[in-house]
Structure formats: structure tokens, C-alpha cells
Amino acid sequence: MKQLKRFVSFVFLIILVPELANAEDSNDRVTNLALEMVGENQQEFLTSEFVQYVYEEVIGVHLPRFAREQQQMGQAIERRDLQSGDVVFFQGSSLMSGIYINDGRFVIVTSEGISERNFNHSDYWSDAYHGAVRFSQDEEIDPAAELALENVGENDQSFITSEFVQFIYEEARGISLPRAASDQWIEGDDVDELQSGDVVFFQGSFLMSGIYIGNGQFVIVTTEGIVQRNMETSSYYQDRYVGAKRYDGDSSPPTDHDIVQLARELIGTPYNRTGSSPEEGFNSGSFVYYVYKEITGSWLSKRTPALYEAGMEVEREDLEPGDLVFFENDDGELIAGIYSEDDQFVIATSSGVEERHLDYNTYYSDRYVGAARYTDDRLEKSNPLTYEEHENPIIREAMNYIGTPYLMTGSTLDAFDCSFFVQMVFREAMDVHLPRISYKQWEVGETMLPEGTDINDVELDEELRPGDVLYFSGTWQEGISHTAIYLGEDYIIHATGEEGQTTISYMSEYWRDHFTGAKRFDDLTIQYDNEAIFEAYQLLGTDYKQGGTTPDDGFDTGGFVQYVYNEAYHYELPRFGREQWEEGTEVSIEAAEPGDLLFFQGSSIIPALYIGNNQMIVTTVSNGVTVIDLTTSEYWPPRLIGARTYNTDRRDLEVVQIARSYIDESFVDTSATFMQQLFYEASGIELPDNIDDLQQTGESIHVEELNEGDLLFFENPKLVGIYTGDGQFITIVQDQVSEQSLDGEQRWIDRFVEGRTMNDV
Structure with missing residues (x-):
């Protein structure tokens, strides 16, 4: 009878407690493994290590090693809600854990081994009971x-x-x-x-x-x-x-901000100190320039200080995608990045374009300087399309050359420098002929802001109008060394070596610090681009003196044109009018070009410089050096006997060709000795082999007047090179003949002292 009651009770228990049925049917793999391991504790588990082992082996759930942590991790379960596979805890000298089976049964490590116990039948375990937790099964461990x-x-x-x-x-x-x-x-x-x-x-x-x-x-x-x-x-x-x-292998989070999207697409582009495209690579400034130009069409500066100044200052807590963030590197230079989101930004680093964090990248968090935002209004001022239909033809013409590469002394449409750009724009737009050289342009036209003007004390738009020309001194050499066309609202367009091209720039602190003055050339008709005419105009009013050949002494007629040709072309005309007439090549009066000489019969043959528009400059006894209009003059036209032109090209390419033949060859001596050797081979001229003496030889010339065969002098250390055109020169570097460039090479620009021509030696 007792056996029958036990059987009925067992069947009833199966019906009412499905957990037990599942365990006996092997549905609960955790409890099955725990029961299978009952016996010797061969692996010397702690109680919690046993639980950890079973869960990891059976269902891939990785529990902590210690019972205290297991209890903190799991979902707490009331005792009445226990299910098979839950983890139960007991407090002895330390917290212990075991695996619940059912009906008070559990498996736990004891001093006897891995044992099955029942807290319903044991006062020890019932009193030590300290709670239970349940762990969800991981679907699959990664x-x-x-x-x-x-x-x-x-x-x-x-x-x-x-x-x-x-x-x-x-x-x-x-x-x-x-x-x-x-x-x-x-x-x-x-x-x-x-x-x-x-x-x-x-x-x-x-x-x-x-x-x-x-x-x-x-x-x-x-x-x-x-x-x-x-x-x-x-x-x-x-x-x-x-x-x-x-991570899914795609490192670029999605964004609906075009500037940020392009910046992130460029991640991985290599670093290049002089590059400004994905093909070349970027520095931090040119990276910002490229992204903004591609997305907005605006030509921002590649120079980070100018980028910082031209934007609207933004506090860090107000940063928005597309803003620029600025940092100071170890050399004290500003570097710039594009803010993306969540304190992250994209920047061109020495390792290439990468995304960084304002806090977690300590290099940047320690060097953060500030941020700037480019509003639509600011972007418009640096966008060429803004000026496409400008009322001033100078501005419209200037925009045709945006992006043309900068080349020191360059004078072709492929590449040019600042003064050629201004000269070309005025010639094409207004038929105004300016001098080729920037400091000579400064000497003509109407002065709008004189030299010495403190630009920080004036509102440029109140003093200037678009199309006026600004001049700057000391940008990389003493005296006037740069020029730009004013666009209005503190913006300029210019061909600049700092940016490497013709571009639009904000009048930043750098340009203000080097500002000299401003000119207006709207009404000029004289062709100042002709060197002889320019030199002659500087001499207007000089007194007549028989036998005179210099401005200080005065001029006679032959001495005047001889001096002008020497200054303009380094060309040696004969001393007197008759000799000059005989040396020149005859041209018809109708074919005479500005800079040619006209000859008149007086008591002797009188030379004059033709300046175009039927005008000439000549020295007269009564007025000295003066302008004569042949259309209105009654005295001069009847005495005109003819016109002459002269081959004033002074360039002797032989010395340059010889220099080029030595490129990459070893030369274990000074650069001055190399120049001495070149000129002796080319023309038998014996120059000094000491660089200090060599620097006193010939005539000093402005860098924009350099021609092939001229010499360039550098300091720290002293060095001399021979100019080969297009900003290039040949010199000795590390005991080897090497061709170098002035364009964009700061190490040479910072050391440059002067140029000298040896034409008169």
C-alpha cells in the first residue's frame, strides 16, 4: 500500500511540476550535466567555478568566477519561483553557488566532492540559503x-x-x-x-x-x-x-552633412606637405580647402591662420558638423580639422587623413585652440560665382584666372606671379598697360591709400572700391613684394605663393601686417609694361645738360636714351644719336612699337623714345626730359627722319646650358667656385671665387626681374645659385650639382638675400 501511494505521488508530481519532467527527459541540459558530474571533484572546483564550468560547457553562457559576482549579474528569482538550471546561493564562511535541479534539490561542490543536496530536507542548507538568480542563454558566442x-x-x-x-x-x-x-x-x-x-x-x-x-x-x-x-x-x-x-567593417558612420561625408570619404588619403588633392595628398589646411571647395564652391585659404581668422568664432559646446576646429602643434603652428559629430573631427595628420576625438586623443585635447564656422555669407565672399557678373570689368576678368598655378617670375597663362596677374588683368579688361614688376606698378597710377597707412585704422570699403590694387611689403623679401586686386568687404584676389595659385583671400592679419598702400589704375593710358617707357617716365623733368649721361648731372639727347636702354634692358647703346641710328634696325614709322627710337634731324641727329599713341619722350634744352605729342606738335614731325628697333634680349643661355649639363654631378667645392667655373667656360669672364666678393660683383636686381643666367644669393649658410627660369636655380647641395626651386620651398625663401645680374661684368 505504501508503494502504491509513493507511485501515485510521483506521477502526480510529474504532472504538476513540468520542470522535473523536462529534466528527466534531458530537456534541461544544464541540470543534466550537473547531475552527471556528481561524484569526485577531480578538477578541484570551487562552488562557483563548478557553476561557471557547467554554464559555459552546455550553453555558452560565460559567468564570472566568483559567487558574489554571479549573484550580482543574474536576474534575482524568488525561492517559490525557482526553475531547473537556476543558480542558487548559500552563505557559509563565504558565498557559495550551486545549480538548482527541482523540488529543493541542487548540485554543489562540498568537501565530499560534487554533491546533490536538498534544502527542503536539510536545516543547514535551508538556513544558509541566500537567494537565486537566472541567466539567459546566449544565442551564439561571437x-x-x-x-x-x-x-x-x-x-x-x-x-x-x-x-x-x-x-x-x-x-x-x-x-x-x-x-x-x-x-x-x-x-x-x-x-x-x-x-x-x-x-x-x-x-x-x-x-x-x-x-x-x-x-x-x-x-x-x-x-x-x-x-x-x-x-x-x-x-x-x-x-x-x-x-x-x-564594427561591421564599414568605418564611416552615416551622415546627412555633405561636408562631413566628403571629409570621411577621404579618410586614408596620405599626408603631403605641399599637396592639395586626393591624388597628391593633403596637409591640414589644404584638406579643409579641398573639401569646402568641392562641396560649396568657395575657395578658402590653405593657410590655417587665415582659415581661423576668416570664419566666425564658435564655442566648443556649440560645435556643429562642418565647423572647423583648430589646434597648435609642437612647432607652434595652427592645424585644422573638420568637425564631424560627437566630439569627433576629421583631419590630415602625418599618417594621412584620419578621424580623431577631441577628448580621447590626448594629443588634440591638450592642443585645442578654438573653432570657426563658415556661414553662407562668408562662403559667398570667397566663391568665384559671386563675382561672375560684377559691374567692374577688372573683377570679372580676374575671375577668369582663378586656380592658375603660381610661379615666381612666371609670365604665361600656364603659371604666373602676382604682378603679372595684375598687369594681365588690367591690360585685358581696360587696355591699361602696367609695369611688369610690382614695385614699379606702385610708382604709377593714383594713390588711394599712401605708404604708411595704418590699415587697422581705416575701413577699406570707405576708402577703396572693387578693382583697386593693394600692395604689400616684406612678405618674403624687403620692399614691395606682393600685389592683389581688391574685391570689397575685406577680400582680395591674387596670385600667391602662400596658396600656390590664383585665389580669393580674406585680408587676414598676415596681409594687414605687410600692407603698404593702394592704387587705382582706371584712367592710365601709358604702356608702363614696357621697361624702357617705365624708366623714361621716372626721369620726366630731369634737366638738359650738354654731355650729360646721368639723372644727377642731367642729360643730353643721346645720353638720355642710352641711360634708359641700359636701365631697362641692360643694353649698351652707343653714346650719340648718329651712332645709335646706325646700329639699329630700320622700321617704318607706321610699324614703330613702344620702346623703339625715333630720330630727328636738327643740328645733329636727335634720338627720342617712342611711347605709343603718337607720343614720345625726348630731352629738350628748354624743358629737359619731357613728353611730346607728335599729333599736336608743329616743330617735331617735319624733322622726323626714321625709326629704329634694337634686339634688346640680353639673355645669354650658354651659361645656363652649361650649368644644366653638370646636374647630379659631384662638385667638392663652394657654390661660388662653381659659378666662377660656369661663367669662365661660357664666356671667359673671371668672377671671384669668394662668395662675399661675388656678391659685390654685377648689379643687384629685384627678384621679379630675374632672367636666366642671373645669380641668387642665400644666407645661413651662405650659398649662390644660377637662375634657370620659372623659379628654378642650380647650386651645390651636399657636394653635388642640384636644381632647386624657390616656388613653395620655404627653406629657400627664408634664406634668400638678393638677385644679381652679371650682364655688365
């Missing part, structure tokens, strides 16, 4: 998490935290993450709900990263090695937890 767990132990490869994460992702998932944790943070997608394989980040003295396993656990590198930790049970990691990221 391969990155799995590999991270396999590597727990000694840090044999001396990984830092982020290097370990980088290694795991490359090996397990074939995803190449950056080395630095700050860069890993930027590349990942934000995580709302942690999953196995996500990367978790913590902020200590620097940003750290680890691999999330599940149930609050992660693997990370510490001083103890590669270890498993729990952020839910560790106050250290809880306090330092920053967030988590997930």
Missing part, C-alpha cells in the same frame, strides 16, 4: 569573444588594451581596427544594447578598450595579463565605463 576568452592568461605579446582588441578583430573577424583606443572609438557604431563581441571602452589615465563576452563580462589587458573582468560587479570599471562600439 568569434571575437570566443578568441578573447581563449587568450586569457599571460600577455606574451605585451599588448596594450587596444592592441589586444585590434589583434582579436583581425584574427577572428578579418576587420582591421586602428591601433589606438581613441581611433577604435571613432570608427565604431554606437551600441544601445551590449552583445557578445562588442568593444567596451573605459577611461583611465588614457582610453582603454576590451572585448565584451556577455552578462557584464569582458576581456581586457591589465598589469596582471589578459584577464576576464565584470563591469557590473566592479566599481573600478563601472566608474570608468565610457560606452561600447560595434
Whole structure:
């Protein structure tokens, strides 16, 4: 009878308690393994290690090693709600954990081994009962998490935290993450709900990263090695937890901001100090310039100080995508990046274009200077389309040359310098002929702002109008050295070596510091672009003197044109009018060009300089050097006997050709000795072999007047080179003949002293 009652009770229990039925039917794999292991504790488990082992082996749930952490991690369960597979806890001398079977039964490690106990039948276990938790089963452990767990132990490869994460992702998932944790943070997608394989980040003295396993656990590198930790049970990691990221191989988060999108598309483009395109590479300024030009059409500066000044200042807490952020590098120079979002920005670094974080990249967080925003109004001022239909033809013409490469002394449409640009624009737009050289342009036209004007004390738009020309001194050599056309509202267009092209620029502090004055050339009709005419106009009013050949003494007729040709062309005309007439090549009066000589019969043959528009400059006894209009003069036309032209091309290319023949050859001597050798080979001229003496030889000339065969002198250390055209020169570098460039090469520009011509030696 007792046996029958027991059987009925057992059947009833099966019906009412499905958990037991499932366990006996092997549906609960956790309880099955726990029951199978009852016996000797061959692996010498602690109670919690046994629980940890069973969960990992059966369903891939990775629990902490210690019972206290297991209890903190799981979902708390009331005793009346216990189900098979839950973890139960008991408080003895320390907290212990075991695996619940059913009806009070559980499996736990005791001194006897792995034992089955029942807290319903044992006062000890019932009194020691300390709660229960339930763990959800992971669907599938991520391969990155799995590999991270396999590597727990000694840090044999001396990984830092982020290097370990980088290694795991490359090996397990074939995803190449950056080395630095700050860069890993930027590349990942934000995580709302942690999953196995996500990367978790913590902020200590620097940003750290680890691999999330599940149930609050992660693997990370510490001083103890590669270890498993729990952020839910560790106050250290809880306090330092920053967030988590997930990676799918696409490092660029989506954005609806065109500037940010292009900036991110350029990530990986190499660094190039002089480059300004994806093909060439970028520096930080040219990267910003390229992105903004492509997206907005505006031509911002490539120079970061000018970028900072021209934008509207923005506080860091107000940053928006597309704003520019600025930092000071170790050399005290500004570098710029494009703000993307969430304290991140894209910048051209020495390693290429990368995305960085304002806080987590300590290099940048320590060097942050400020930020600037380019509003639509500011972008409009630097957009060529704004000026496309400008009322001033000078401005319209200038925009035709935007983007043309800068070339020192360049004078073709392929590349040119600042003064050629201004000269060409005025000639094409207004038929105004300016001198070729910037400092000579300054000597003609109407002065709008005189030399010495403090530009910071005037409103430019009140004193100037679009089309006026600004002049600057000391940009890279003494005296007037740069010129630009004023656009209005503190913007200019110019051909500039600083930017490497013709571009639109804001009148930044740099240009204001070097400002000389402003001119207006609207009404000029004289062809000042002709060197002889320019030189002659500087002499107007000089007294007549029989036998005179200099401005200080005065001129007679032959002495005047002889002096002008010498100054303009370094061409040696004979002393007297008859000799000049005989040397020149005859041209018809109708074919005479500005700069040719006209001859008249008086008591002797009188030469005069033709300046165009049926006008000439001549020396007379009564008025000295003066302008004569042949259309209105009654005295001069009847005495005209003819016109002569002269081959004033002074360039002797032989010395340059010889210099080029030595390129890449060894020359173990000074650069001055090399120049001495070149000129002796070319023409038998014996120049000094001492650079100080050589610098006193010939005649000093402005850099914009350099011709092939002229010499360039540098200091720190002293060096001399021979000019070969287009901003190039040949000199001795490290005991080798080498061709160098002045264009864009700051090391040469900073050392340049002067140019000298040896034409008269």
C-alpha cells in the first residue's frame, strides 16, 4: 500500500511540476550535466567555478568566477519561483553557488566532492540559503569573444588594451581596427544594447578598450595579463565605463552633412606637405580647402591662420558638423580639422587623413585652440560665382584666372606671379598697360591709400572700391613684394605663393601686417609694361645738360636714351644719336612699337623714345626730359627722319646650358667656385671665387626681374645659385650639382638675400 501511494505521488508530481519532467527527459541540459558530474571533484572546483564550468560547457553562457559576482549579474528569482538550471546561493564562511535541479534539490561542490543536496530536507542548507538568480542563454558566442576568452592568461605579446582588441578583430573577424583606443572609438557604431563581441571602452589615465563576452563580462589587458573582468560587479570599471562600439567593417558612420561625408570619404588619403588633392595628398589646411571647395564652391585659404581668422568664432559646446576646429602643434603652428559629430573631427595628420576625438586623443585635447564656422555669407565672399557678373570689368576678368598655378617670375597663362596677374588683368579688361614688376606698378597710377597707412585704422570699403590694387611689403623679401586686386568687404584676389595659385583671400592679419598702400589704375593710358617707357617716365623733368649721361648731372639727347636702354634692358647703346641710328634696325614709322627710337634731324641727329599713341619722350634744352605729342606738335614731325628697333634680349643661355649639363654631378667645392667655373667656360669672364666678393660683383636686381643666367644669393649658410627660369636655380647641395626651386620651398625663401645680374661684368 505504501508503494502504491509513493507511485501515485510521483506521477502526480510529474504532472504538476513540468520542470522535473523536462529534466528527466534531458530537456534541461544544464541540470543534466550537473547531475552527471556528481561524484569526485577531480578538477578541484570551487562552488562557483563548478557553476561557471557547467554554464559555459552546455550553453555558452560565460559567468564570472566568483559567487558574489554571479549573484550580482543574474536576474534575482524568488525561492517559490525557482526553475531547473537556476543558480542558487548559500552563505557559509563565504558565498557559495550551486545549480538548482527541482523540488529543493541542487548540485554543489562540498568537501565530499560534487554533491546533490536538498534544502527542503536539510536545516543547514535551508538556513544558509541566500537567494537565486537566472541567466539567459546566449544565442551564439561571437568569434571575437570566443578568441578573447581563449587568450586569457599571460600577455606574451605585451599588448596594450587596444592592441589586444585590434589583434582579436583581425584574427577572428578579418576587420582591421586602428591601433589606438581613441581611433577604435571613432570608427565604431554606437551600441544601445551590449552583445557578445562588442568593444567596451573605459577611461583611465588614457582610453582603454576590451572585448565584451556577455552578462557584464569582458576581456581586457591589465598589469596582471589578459584577464576576464565584470563591469557590473566592479566599481573600478563601472566608474570608468565610457560606452561600447560595434564594427561591421564599414568605418564611416552615416551622415546627412555633405561636408562631413566628403571629409570621411577621404579618410586614408596620405599626408603631403605641399599637396592639395586626393591624388597628391593633403596637409591640414589644404584638406579643409579641398573639401569646402568641392562641396560649396568657395575657395578658402590653405593657410590655417587665415582659415581661423576668416570664419566666425564658435564655442566648443556649440560645435556643429562642418565647423572647423583648430589646434597648435609642437612647432607652434595652427592645424585644422573638420568637425564631424560627437566630439569627433576629421583631419590630415602625418599618417594621412584620419578621424580623431577631441577628448580621447590626448594629443588634440591638450592642443585645442578654438573653432570657426563658415556661414553662407562668408562662403559667398570667397566663391568665384559671386563675382561672375560684377559691374567692374577688372573683377570679372580676374575671375577668369582663378586656380592658375603660381610661379615666381612666371609670365604665361600656364603659371604666373602676382604682378603679372595684375598687369594681365588690367591690360585685358581696360587696355591699361602696367609695369611688369610690382614695385614699379606702385610708382604709377593714383594713390588711394599712401605708404604708411595704418590699415587697422581705416575701413577699406570707405576708402577703396572693387578693382583697386593693394600692395604689400616684406612678405618674403624687403620692399614691395606682393600685389592683389581688391574685391570689397575685406577680400582680395591674387596670385600667391602662400596658396600656390590664383585665389580669393580674406585680408587676414598676415596681409594687414605687410600692407603698404593702394592704387587705382582706371584712367592710365601709358604702356608702363614696357621697361624702357617705365624708366623714361621716372626721369620726366630731369634737366638738359650738354654731355650729360646721368639723372644727377642731367642729360643730353643721346645720353638720355642710352641711360634708359641700359636701365631697362641692360643694353649698351652707343653714346650719340648718329651712332645709335646706325646700329639699329630700320622700321617704318607706321610699324614703330613702344620702346623703339625715333630720330630727328636738327643740328645733329636727335634720338627720342617712342611711347605709343603718337607720343614720345625726348630731352629738350628748354624743358629737359619731357613728353611730346607728335599729333599736336608743329616743330617735331617735319624733322622726323626714321625709326629704329634694337634686339634688346640680353639673355645669354650658354651659361645656363652649361650649368644644366653638370646636374647630379659631384662638385667638392663652394657654390661660388662653381659659378666662377660656369661663367669662365661660357664666356671667359673671371668672377671671384669668394662668395662675399661675388656678391659685390654685377648689379643687384629685384627678384621679379630675374632672367636666366642671373645669380641668387642665400644666407645661413651662405650659398649662390644660377637662375634657370620659372623659379628654378642650380647650386651645390651636399657636394653635388642640384636644381632647386624657390616656388613653395620655404627653406629657400627664408634664406634668400638678393638677385644679381652679371650682364655688365
